[in-house]
Amino acid sequence: MTTARALPTTPAGPGHAGPSPARPAGVGTAYRWEITKLAALVRTRAALAAALVLPPLVVLVLNGQTPPVDTLYGRYVHDSGYAVPLLLLGFATQFVYPLLTSLVAGDIFASEDHFGTWKTVLTRSVSRSQVFWAKTLAASTFAVVLLGVLATSSIVSSLLLVGHQPLTGLTGQTIAPGRALGLVAAAWATDLPPLIGFTALAILLSVVSRNPAVGVVGPVVIGFVMSLVGSVGGIGLLRPALLTTPLESWHGLFTDPSFHGVIWQGVAVSAVWTAVCLFLAYSSLRRRDITGG
Amino acid sequence: MCARRPALPWGVPAFIVTSCRLPSVAGVTDQLAVRIEGLTKRYGSLTAVDGIDIAVAEGEVYGVLGPNGAGKTTVLRMLFGLIRPDAGVLEVFGRSWEQNGTDTLAGVAGFIESPKFYPYLTGRKNLQLLAGLDGGAARERIDEVLDVVDLTGRDRDKVGGYSFGMRQRLGVAASLLRDPRLLVLDEPANGLDPAGIRDMRALVHRLADSGLTVLLSSHDMAEVEEICDNVTIMKTGSVVYHGTISALRAQAPPQAHLLRTTDDAAAARLAAGAEGLSVATAEGQLAVRGTQDAIDAYVRTLALAGIAPRSLTLGEAPLEALFFMLTEASPDSPPHGTRTDQEALS
Ligand SMILES: Nc1ncnc2c1ncn2[C@@H]1O[C@H](COP(=O)(O)OP(=O)(O)O)[C@@H](O)[C@H]1O
Ligand SMILES: [Mg+2]
Numbered sequence A: 001m002t003t004a005r006a007l008p009t010t011p012a013g014p015g016h017a018g019p020s021p022a023r024p025a026g027v028g029t030a031y032r033w034e035i036t037k038l039a040a041l042v043r044t045r046a047a048l049a050a051a052l053v054l055p056p057l058v059v060l061v062l063n064g065q066t067p068p069v070d071t072l073y074g075r076y077v078h079d080s081g082y083a084v085p086l087l088l089l090g091f092a093t094q095f096v097y098p099l100l101t102s103l104v105a106g107d108i109f110a111s112e113d114h115f116g117t118w119k120t121v122l123t124r125s126v127s128r129s130q131v132f133w134a135k136t137l138a139a140s141t142f143a144v145v146l147l148g149v150l151a152t153s154s155i156v157s158s159l160l161l162v163g164h165q166p167l168t169g170l171t172g173q174t175i176a177p178g179r180a181l182g183l184v185a186a187a188w189a190t191d192l193p194p195l196i197g198f199t200a201l202a203i204l205l206s207v208v209s210r211n212p213a214v215g216v217v218g219p220v221v222i223g224f225v226m227s228l229v230g231s232v233g234g235i236g237l238l239r240p241a242l243l244t245t246p247l248e249s250w251h252g253l254f255t256d257p258s259f260h261g262v263i264w265q266g267v268a269v270s271a272v273w274t275a276v277c278l279f280l281a282y283s284s285l286r287r288r289d290i291t292g293g
Numbered sequence B: 001m002c003a004r005r006p007a008l009p010w011g012v013p014a015f016i017v018t019s020c021r022l023p024s025v026a027g028v029t030d031q032l033a034v035r036i037e038g039l040t041k042r043y044g045s046l047t048a049v050d051g052i053d054i055a056v057a058e059g060e061v062y063g064v065l066g067p068n069g070a071g072k073t074t075v076l077r078m079l080f081g082l083i084r085p086d087a088g089v090l091e092v093f094g095r096s097w098e099q100n101g102t103d104t105l106a107g108v109a110g111f112i113e114s115p116k117f118y119p120y121l122t123g124r125k126n127l128q129l130l131a132g133l134d135g136g137a138a139r140e141r142i143d144e145v146l147d148v149v150d151l152t153g154r155d156r157d158k159v160g161g162y163s164f165g166m167r168q169r170l171g172v173a174a175s176l177l178r179d180p181r182l183l184v185l186d187e188p189a190n191g192l193d194p195a196g197i198r199d200m201r202a203l204v205h206r207l208a209d210s211g212l213t214v215l216l217s218s219h220d221m222a223e224v225e226e227i228c229d230n231v232t233i234m235k236t237g238s239v240v241y242h243g244t245i246s247a248l249r250a251q252a253p254p255q256a257h258l259l260r261t262t263d264d265a266a267a268a269r270l271a272a273g274a275e276g277l278s279v280a281t282a283e284g285q286l287a288v289r290g291t292q293d294a295i296d297a298y299v300r301t302l303a304l305a306g307i308a309p310r311s312l313t314l315g316e317a318p319l320e321a322l323f324f325m326l327t328e329a330s331p332d333s334p335p336h337g338t339r340t341d342q343e344a345l346s
Helices: A027-039 A042-063 A083-105 A110-115 A118-122 A130-160 A177-189 A192-209 A212-231 A245-254 A261-287 B072-079 B097-105 B122-134 B137-148 B165-176 B195-210 B223-229 B245-251 B264-271 B292-304 B319-328 B338-344
Strands: B034-044 B047-056 B061-065 B089-094 B108-111 B182-186 B213-218 B229-234 B238-244 B258-262 B276-281 B283-288 B311-315
Touching: A042 A083, A042 B097, A083 A130, A083 A177, A083 A192, A083 A212, A083 A245, A083 B089, A110 A192, A110 A212, A110 B338, A118 A130, A118 B122, A130 A192, A130 A261, A192 A212, A192 A245, A192 A261, A245 A261, A245 B072, A245 B258, A245 B292, A245 B311, A261 B137, A261 B319, B034 B072, B034 B213, B034 B223, B047 B061, B047 B072, B047 B089, B047 B213, B047 B229, B047 B238, B061 B072, B061 B264, B072 B089, B072 B182, B089 B097, B089 B108, B089 B264, B097 B108, B122 B137, B122 B165, B122 B264, B165 B182, B165 B283, B195 B223, B195 B238, B213 B223, B213 B276, B223 B245, B223 B319, B229 B319, B238 B245, B238 B319, B245 B319, B258 B264, B264 B276, B264 B292, B276 B292
Parallel strands: B061 B213, B061 B229, B108 B182, B182 B213
Antiparallel strands: B034 B047, B034 B089, B229 B238, B258 B283, B258 B311, B276 B283
16 A cells, blocks of 8 residues: 555455454563563663662762661671672662662553553453563563662672672671672572562552552552561561561571571562462452543 | 334424334344444443443444443443443454453454553554554554554654644554454544544544444534444433434434524414424424424414514524434433333334
8 A cells, every 4th residue: 555545454345354363462572562661761761770870879978988887787888898788788678679669560550540541552452461461570570670780780889999808797707708799699689589579569559559659659658667567576476477577588698607598488478478469469450440541 | 123103293302212223234143343232331320331232234334322421432441341341242243252352352443532642652652562562563554554644744753742633643543553344433533623523534434435344432413424324322321222324314303493582482372283383492492393384384373463583593403403302311211220211112
């Protein structure tokens, strides 16, 4: 069809072979497009830029100050480049993770309500389940990339600015630089399961509230309440079930002898949180009437 | 099959419906583009769609007409699988959501209310995204469909900066990308300026001429009359008429003359018993219907009785008038949610 304004439609006569083949797009295509949409959002790029730039800035500031002795690994920040990433890890744990991951996960479903685009997407050849998993994968990808950038930036900048001296362990033992690097990287990796847990929590709030603000702020508030609850005594049974508890499981890597039980317990707790949140979010999205937009 | 009712004096508020099943539909149910039977949707205690039947044959341009709140959008949302019916059958080219899931929409495209896009992406990027979700093959046709809706040249601007009319046209472009056999448009002219409405109607005309089946909802009788072959008229969730536009036209009341006189009450009394004439009081004036001869005679009678006409104008178009009679609430009309309207059909 080369004529200007010619209609691109095939005449639907008796000879029309049938409906245009709706070759299912699948989760893969939907996922790629979620990533494209995320990449087009200023917020996503700003969060990644912050994860890249903030750690070196913190290292610089810490370098010019008396060490924050009352914080875990605070007293060693001038002594070893391996101490700073651990200090940052303790800080990220409390406030930064829920916020950074929910920036995307808390918005990725609710923004379709916000823009009224559910009907646009769901009237194509893609099912609700496919869209659900594509969005969930995209939000998780963002969380993983964010953690990677944050960890790499923290470790590299402090090794460059402070140096790779041996690290003092939590039981006073000395850890050689090579082994310290592996342990610091492992410590950051232990945050991945709870981070995915927070991502799932943000997804749940995003789906159920249909409101991007609730999706983004909700997990931060819940994370904050969990760390408060976790810090008071007398909640022996409840404490391991909190999503913030696994964020501290890395401590066991830096004792002598080291203990890994808490780490696996943290993985299990995060997995349960993730599964429950995703199940509830999935059922809610599958069931609901799309009446907005 | 065809419920016929005696002709009623026009202007009687409780208008009773005559309805015909589409002759083209009988016996060719396997070729229906859309088959809807007993479709019902409730929101809490409100029955938004109350057991309606619609049959759209392939190749026809079908109108679903009704005032705001009649349930048109709700029907189309169910067709697209966006909301789930509480009862009834809904098939598109013989496929249903229960049996076929997303495949139900193979060969179907359109939009519900005003089309929505990602405002932070360009028009072209939005179309690429949607083509991707359709399997990607349509990507080569993006230039073509942009041309059809006259958006070439603006496709690299962000949709956030588009006017309402441009978004509406992008909605049509996004639908055409799917190379549909059935195009479903929910009040496509809504919110457009007069030029936009003219262009949108011309576009639907051209699409229909290309052989596409079109299911169009509207609250505007003139639009449906201009574009559609068949129509279902809805009122508060129920069907009050379905049949061809020409059958509807045949039933429309003759166009009324609106008359004001020095003494309307006396003028109305004078009309009683006049051959071929009906006079009703409507909104402070008299609606006079009848043959030209009868009206001429009536005006002469008024003059002889010392009643002077102050104004005599033409009332609304016949189909328009019929539409209002069918859909406007009147004290005699059944309350929302009963099946009386439906029963009147059979
Ligand atoms: N999400 C909803 N919740 C409750 N009532 C609704 C909802 N959507 C529509 N309705 C009601 O259903 C009826 C039909 O609405 P709709 O299908 O939008 O009518 P139309 O498109 O003919 O204007 C209206 O009374 C409307 O208020
Ligand atoms: Mg509507």
